[in-house]
Amino acid sequence: MLLLNRHPDYRAPLHAVDGETLGIAGADAIERRLAHLPDHAPTPMRSLPGLAAALGIGALDVKDEGQRLGLGSFKALDGAYAVARLTLEAAQARLGRPLGDADLDAPEVRAVAGAMTFACATDGNHGRSVAQGARQVGARAVIFVHGGVSDERVAAIARFGARMVRVEGSYDDSVVEAARVAAEQGWTVVSDTSWDGYERIPGLVMQGYTAIVREALSQWPARPTHVFVQAGVGGIAAAVAAHLWLALGDERPIFTVVDPARAACIVEAARAGRAVRVAHGEPTVMAMLECYEPSPLALRVLFRAADAFMTVEDDDAVAAMRTLARPPGGDPPIVAGESGGAGLAGLMAALRDPEARHALKLGPKSRVWLINTEGATDPGRYAELVGASPEAILARARP
Numbered sequence: 001m002l003l004l005n006r007h008p009d010y011r012a013p014l015h016a017v018d019g020e021t022l023g024i025a026g027a028d029a030i031e032r033r034l035a036h037l038p039d040h041a042p043t044p045m046r047s048l049p050g051l052a053a054a055l056g057i058g059a060l061d062v063k064d065e066g067q068r069l070g071l072g073s074f075k076a077l078d079g080a081y082a083v084a085r086l087t088l089e090a091a092q093a094r095l096g097r098p099l100g101d102a103d104l105d106a107p108e109v110r111a112v113a114g115a116m117t118f119a120c121a122t123d124g125n126h127g128r129s130v131a132q133g134a135r136q137v138g139a140r141a142v143i144f145v146h147g148g149v150s151d152e153r154v155a156a157i158a159r160f161g162a163r164m165v166r167v168e169g170s171y172d173d174s175v176v177e178a179a180r181v182a183a184e185q186g187w188t189v190v191s192d193t194s195w196d197g198y199e200r201i202p203g204l205v206m207q208g209y210t211a212i213v214r215e216a217l218s219q220w221p222a223r224p225t226h227v228f229v230q231a232g233v234g235g236i237a238a239a240v241a242a243h244l245w246l247a248l249g250d251e252r253p254i255f256t257v258v259d260p261a262r263a264a265c266i267v268e269a270a271r272a273g274r275a276v277r278v279a280h281g282e283p284t285v286m287a288m289l290e291c292y293e294p295s296p297l298a299l300r301v302l303f304r305a306a307d308a309f310m311t312v313e314d315d316d317a318v319a320a321m322r323t324l325a326r327p328p329g330g331d332p333p334i335v336a337g338e339s340g341g342a343g344l345a346g347l348m349a350a351l352r353d354p355e356a357r358h359a360l361k362l363g364p365k366s367r368v369w370l371i372n373t374e375g376a377t378d379p380g381r382y383a384e385l386v387g388a389s390p391e392a393i394l395a396r397a398r399p
Contacts, residue, residue: 050329066375234298
């Protein structure tokens with residue numbers, strides 16, 4: 001299902017605070033932070049000419065976030081970055097002098113961090129980033145997960161020393177519980193979704209994602225005409241759409257937000273023209289995108305910067321995983337988790353639908369950019385769905 005953006009705010013200027021957070025200055029800030037991380041390197045851009053030809057488009061490039069900072073997903077850019085920024089701000093207030101990223105290892109800053117606890121709710125990837133960030137600065141982390149988060153993903157978070165708390169219900173229920181407990185305990189919530197009176201920290205989380213676009217601007221073989229980006233609460237899609245707009249202006253590509261059909265909170269918000277909560281039904285295989293209520297902050301951006309919204313079925317997502325694992329025409333394989341290939345799932349679904357293809361102006365000259373937002377963050381589940389382990393898939397790419 002495809003909806004063109006008909007919101008009254010479509011193409012209206014971004015709010016000033018959103019432009020500042022997600023624009024050039026915001027990307028500069030995350031770039032400075034990444035420069036201080038010894039294991040940081042830009043993630044690769046994979047060109048897939050064989051798959052592009054098979055799909056009947058001109059070019060297909062995939063930014064592969066499955067290798068980001070050892071965490072296996074784009075989320076390595078969000079929680080850890082926000083934790084670092086918030087730690088520096090607390091230390092500046094305590095010590096009474098300006099501080100920069102190079103000061104995070106100073107004993108007096110680590111003493112401040114040692115008294116701080118960061119909390120969040122997660123489907124897996126965001127919590128891992130917050131836990132990693134807390135360990136990097138010497139703080140504590142308490143991570144809330146709902147019943148649908150696999151034990152393997154919980155263990156991947158816990159290895160950073162985080163305290164894990166199971167919550168009954170959905171991701172959205174775990175968000176509420178994390179905020180409640182954090183308020184009682186005096187902890188700092190680092191959420192990737194916003195709510196009334198709570199926007200600045202989710203804004204920092206989204207700011208981290210601008211690094212993806214900053215890198216892509218220098219990696220594209222040619223500027224894309226179309227972009228498909230998956231959405232959970234909407235943060236990654238909003239950040240990418242906003243930075244593309246601010247960096248490229250009127251030359252920005254046609255931007256489509258892709259939602260799981262079983263958790264289509266962004267699409268339903270686009271239909272209603274406002275944030276709505278969708279019913280919690282059968283879980284989607286796209287576990288990292290299983291969110292039933294959008295972030296109002298992300299929506300504020302997407303209503304202005306996105307051109308279209310669409311849903312994909314679970315079968316589409318699995319087909320995308322398998323296609324990236326074994327692409328045609330000698331293209332390099334890409335290990336994409338259940339949610340990582342959702343952008344490709346959206347592209348393939350749009351190309352199958354003549355009306356969607358026409359509405360989005362997709363054709364043989366289209367140059368499409370996608371983001372593989374995660375690798376095999378649950379290797380067992382990946383092997384079950386793809387029919388091979390991530391190691392076996394990647395072995396095909398080696399000489």
